[in-house]
Amino acid sequence: MLLLLLALAQSPDLFESKIRPVLAKSCYGCHSSKLKAPMGGLVLDTKAGLRAIVAPGKPAESKLLQALSYEDQHLQMPPSGKLAAPVLENFTRWVAEGALDPRPDAAAPANAPLKGMSVADGRKWWAFQPLAESPAPVVLNKAWPKRRIDSYLLAKLEEKKLTPSPRANARVLAQRAYLDLLGMRPTYAEIEAFAQDTSPNAYEKLIDKLLASPHYGEAWGRHWLDVARYAEDNPTSEATNPPYPYAWRYRDWVIEALNRDEPYDRFVQLQLAADLMPGTPRLDLRALGYLGTAPVYHKDQRLSLDVISTFLADDWDERVDAVSRGLLGMSVACARCHDHKFDPIPTKDYYGLAGVFASTMRSERPLFDVDPQVETRYQWLERRLFDLSYSRNTLVGEPTTVIGSEARVALWKEEIAKLRAEAETLPPKLAANLEKYWRDPAAKPVPPPKLVADATGRRRPGASNEPFMNTVYDAAQYVDGSDANYTWIHYKPGESRDLPVFLRGNAASPGEITPRHFLSVLAREDATLGPGSGRLTLARKIFTDSAPLAARVIVNRVWGWHFGKALVGTPSDFGTQGDLPTHPALLDDLAARFVQNGWSLKWLHREIMLSAAYQQASQRRPDGDRIDQANTLLWRMSPQRLTVEAYRDSLLRAAGTLDATPFGVSQDLDLATNHRRTIYGRIGRGGLNGLLKIYDFPDASQTSPGRDLTTTPLQQLFVLNGAFVSRQAEAAAKRVTDTRSLYRQILSRDPSPREIDLAASYLANSSLAEYAHVLLSTNEVLFRP
């Protein structure tokens, strides 16, 4: 009754003047009955739709207000940023006063079918436009900007009457720089050295020193490996898709390439097509692990044509997705079953790209030089022998009801013998690596690669030190269903394959053949991908035809890894469903200069880290919180929780137990004796290490757009009760004598008088090791200020 009165009392003016315009501007884009698929099924342009998330008179129970308040980290609307406080007050008042909605109760208009953007319209999309430097905006506070990016940021701040924050102190700057560039907290001595350097370019010298450190590649390699969905096995790891024994060589290559500041365009091109680029040093073929260790599914020859065809199509789909989202920020995989519903990507473009991966086969190559023809033959032989021996072995001991099985096995054995004779003419080191396939069947599948003892003496299945690498080569894949009982995949080296469009994504319903080609919306003039698989032309076109997009995407990622929040909030989706850049001119200008500076990532780090914006203090301010709580405008630096790698590495460093040896076969992170940097831990797609799992390591079966850093009780149980942290505490305590030295060892600083008192009262009843555990458990250890 009371509600009713309130509703009657409320004038429609409030809704019409303060509520509806905001809904129209900030919400209808995703929540309109005119959309075919409104987000979450929620529509706000009808009375009934809005009513579903509003409890008239009860602001606390209204989901609309919860979303607008930004209090729940997973329910924050609108996604572009929190609405201004006065606007929110209007919404609260409107709900509190009864949420009068004067619109008629009319049924929602019939859904108009939604069509994706046409390719012609798509060419006008912001992300595909040529890059242009723009004159740095004019700002009032001329003293603040240190680099060009500062002017762009400051101009927006001044528009909103916000000022930047003061420069952080030396201690904070050192922590930030070490954590960002090396992925580890600085020691007490390192901070002191910086704090005491009074030269005017002390900070610049620090950045340059850290960029030159071999640990830089370990920190930034890990960022890249998230995008490259690096792992050492397959999601299911059955007999036909065992672990990749040499995956770690790809990881090492990434670290080395970043350390030598391989230009980003070439860095990516090597990963797609190192084998096709003239003059590539042999060791750079390790880069092909990007494709050569990609996830694949189990393909037992006894499975039907349809099942195998689907698995294979899923493998190609994963490559399309990794390349398009990872390198171009485009969700091309959405167009597998139908034209993209939002972005300018016709289904034909999907299959035009998928054909490249249908013409590329994973392989093992020797690390040493061999004749190219011999190498191609070896790669084919290795896979063919794998398939033959697997089939032979599965039929041995399996009572057969398929007529002619024995004859088939005899044929396979004959082929194995023939290939063996050929293999034995290969260079001995190659032949030796194939021996496992002609060993007499013991009714067992092919044995996994040799067990390799790691530094701890524990033998690890799956990884190998033999001089080989997991790569790819040009060979078209075809599924052969001509035998009703055995489905074979044929690999045809040197051949390439144009795929049919699979109708509704179904591999069993092939449609029109689509020549391999680059995405229509990005291609300039000739879109054809080829010769060969088309990997090399693809790798080149990404950095010619779509160079502006590729540059924006990587610059945006790097920005996000430094600031904790990227300029485009959806780093792997620059399409119409992704976020728009918060600072478009800044992104364009920075990307343009990045390209001019030879795609140098180290140049980009320097440009960002030497900015005044990056060096700001990270404390909140009432004026900033009021106007821009999400800190989208960067009126302060955003503090961050450390990633699991930086956290674990910093714990080891604080305990003095870190083994900084670089490179080599991965080790299990659960081993008590494993003190190496976390990037050298084994990464599994099927079973991920428990520590990585609870600290938000991304799913390595797909390219990751970025990590979602959570704070959960299970993490705290690891800290409070886990053996790893207590071992580090004991190690740290052994290196020190008193509270002061313990603080220096673990927190790289001196304790305050109050902290000395707190320690003294605790130590009256406890050991130094126990107090080391206390210090290692504090927020400060896990926090980048």
Added chain:
Amino acid sequence: MTRRQLMHHFASGAAAAFASPKGQASPVLGHYAGPALPAKAKHVIFLFLAGGPSHVDMFDPKPALLKFQGQRPGTVDLRTERQTGGLLPSPFTFQKYGRGGVDVSELLPRLASVIDEVCVIRSLYTFNPTHTPARSLLHSGSILATRPSLGAWSSYGLGSENDNLPSFIALTPGGGSGPFLRNGFLPAEYQGTPFNETEVEPEKMIANLRNPQLDAKAQRRQLDAIQALNREFSQSFGADDFLEGRIKSMEAAYRMQFEALDVFDIRQESEATRAQYGTTPFANGCLLARRLVERGVRYVHVNHNAGQDWDDHKDIEKSLRKRCPAMDQAAAALISDLKQRGLLDETLVVWGGEFGRTPVSESGDGRDHNPYGFTMWMAGGGIQGGQAYGATDDFGFKAVENRVSIHDLHATILHQLGIDHTKLTYRYAGRDFRLTDVFGDPIKAILS
């Protein structure tokens, strides 16, 4: 006060002795924004029998197998994973039970006795004859290793009733991982938390649950010292969401240790109750699942055993005779126990494997994988018990009548939780994803 609230009220009395946080447990909101359907179930318990339990030996009798024994009529010439032979009759006898006269084999006398609570669906089908892809399909609706599981979607959509416990828990021998607890592209907090059900002592089931060195008092002192330093740091640094959040999370972890020691300790159950379930890991899992839903956990996945022990490629008669009794006892006990406590109405129990088995033989006395037609059952949570729904062909190979795809199964489970499966979406990689992709319809005919 409802019966359930009353029970919570009393339960919290006992736990208060541990300074338990029951009083402090609070709900976590979900993200489902579609129309709220009338929710019949608040919780799901998924009993998973990895490997593929044989429907033709347990719930789907096929007399024609005997008649055509050893033959291979054209309709059974379906390609599965391995080579198969002629039709293999079931060695087990079937009888009709309950008010609906539902067929159950002699292997499952206890489930037969509670069949009036159970709806046997005999017309499931899936899309792949190999274990891991089929498991991925059953748990996440896709063979791709990137999609969130049913449990993750449920917990994402509905949140939790008790923030001291994970909202999605997987009880699985040896801990482990797999598609059943995958969060895929959903945020990490929706991943199933695995607990080892082969153990009965909570500290052995949950990594790092107990502090090996400090007792509760010393631990509190340690935590107080940490928190004092955390507050010092917050004071010198200034307000920050992460710093505040982690202080709270530390307290939650501290409380969770004791909450979990209570919740996960099935030894606190009466002798009679434990005897009712049995003593196998699966029995422990079923009993623990009941304790968890009682405390507000949204979704509990129970694995029957490590590995895939229902994968009877050979010697199926002997194996089923050995394996069925304990499973039968525990699953039936779960249904009776939930019912007796008034929890069955709000708890949906789902039973099944990633596929069924072929009516044709493999290795003479075994059966191969069968994705074309198989049986699962559901009980409680608004499902009409005492009936069999759907049918396979004369030999039990292919679902032919009222066919139910795994997407239909998912749509039905979400429907019972009050969720329209077409409206539970997550924006990722350029589009809105659903558990059921573009498929699935709830099976309306089996709802009570």
